[in-house]
Amino acid sequence: MMMMEDGWTQLGSTVAAIVFFWTMYQNHFPDELHNQIKKFTKKLASYFYPYIKITFPESDGENWLDSQRAFHAIERYLGFHSSTQAKCLKAKVLNESEAVILSMDDREEVTDEFNGVKLWWKSNCQIRNSQSISLYPGEDVKRSFVLTFHQKHRDIVTESYLKHVLEEGKDIALRQRKRKLFSNTRRDDGCYKLWSHVVFEHPASFETLAMEGKKKKEIIDDLVTFSKSKEYYAKIGKAWKRGYLLYGPPGTGKSTMIAAMANFLNYDVYDLELTAVKDNSELRRLLINTSSKSIVVIEDIDCSLDLAGRRGKKAEEDSEDEEEEGNKANVKEIVKEMKNKDEKSNKLTLSGLLNCIDGLWSTCGEERLFVFTTNYVEKLDPALIRRGRMDKHIELSYCCFESFEVLARNYWNLESHELFPTIQELLGKTKMTPADVAENLMPKSADDDASVCLERLIKAIETEKEEARLKAEEEKRAKAENEENLEDGKENKQENVEKC
């Protein structure tokens, strides 16, 4: 096509040039005639060359960022759709962890079709001899893509095709990238980078997540609806984000569910460690520097929320025992204290956090999930978890039989077993976390088979049940003693009053 097109170009240009010079020569003609000739020249040129060309340079002066984005989206689109046509391809490995990306080599030509319209793409590369000294070796290269199409398709190309190419190119780039797990923890050497990352490769999926099927489906539907609701959020005037609060005892799968969500939606994960954040403005900077299609996670929000005393996680571990009792009251006090705290004091505050979740700053970036986890939902400030901030509250609880069935399938490919009814009965009466059930299902030696593991699980549940019974008895006894003491105290008081 391009060869034929070049021939037309030359012929068209020659005729147009002759008519143009003739017009110039005759420019003493009256204006009206002059315009007529001009119109005719144009028509004649487009008759001989009825094609339109659009160039997409890799960088374009002031708009270099936008043009780079468009250029790379086109590059991905063409690399993905036309790699079978192009004879020479380029492979790009962005860094060790990234997949190999194929794209058209320089000066390659490929065709594309959109709604019955044929289009031609060519990749161009111009090498300029730059006089400036560059830090980077190599020549000064100016790359571009040129799109050619018949002029009768101008509307469809400019109104639909280009949008389609850019959007699909962006989507392909997202699909081809390796997802990342970002964290904001400070390094030991004192250096601090807002986010550092590793490749996110967690094997969790909703299929392997142990929970009731109905609940799981509800969550999956919610995520799918969210990820497809760009227009809807724009229509209702809300930032395209959603908050999830995952709560439940340790080992019930909160972190596993976050990994399953990220894998399901193909999102990056930003693990936000609040205890490493200096103040509200740092939190804001962290948030601004998160990308779209990501999950911002704050794990154990009840612990991280101890912002007033700036107590780190380590300090918390040290005083864990004494805290256990007074924790509930403490957190309420802390939250109250934080609420009263002067915003200007340049610290990380609850209102700073709330602002980041749904204030003006939260609209930087789109398609983001905020996920908080906690073991103690009752300790959290209602302002933090109200709907609109945390739109969906999901309880992850002890292992029920349905969850056990998922784990048995994961660990042993078991759909049924003669020991299942016993396990079903026991799980109905005992609180055992999926983590504990999973641990018992793991083979401990090469001789362990499914039956050995199931029997071990039954023993473990029975032990758990017995321990729970003893604990309940102990608590009952302690309560009765307490009440007796109170009664005695009341009687003594009464006696004293009477004596007086």
Ligand SMILES: Nc1ncnc2c1ncn2[C@@H]1O[C@H](COP(=O)(O)OP(=O)(O)OP(=O)(O)O)[C@@H](O)[C@H]1O
């Ligand atoms: N619902 C579940 N489905 C599948 N595996 C689970 C589930 N819950 C726990 N597990 C297993 O137990 C391990 C611990 O689970 P996880 O870290 O997700 O618990 P958690 O609720 O985040 O606990 P914590 O509150 O202590 O952070 C996981 O690695 C996983 O193997």
Ligand SMILES: [Mg+2]
């Ligand atoms: Mg966890």
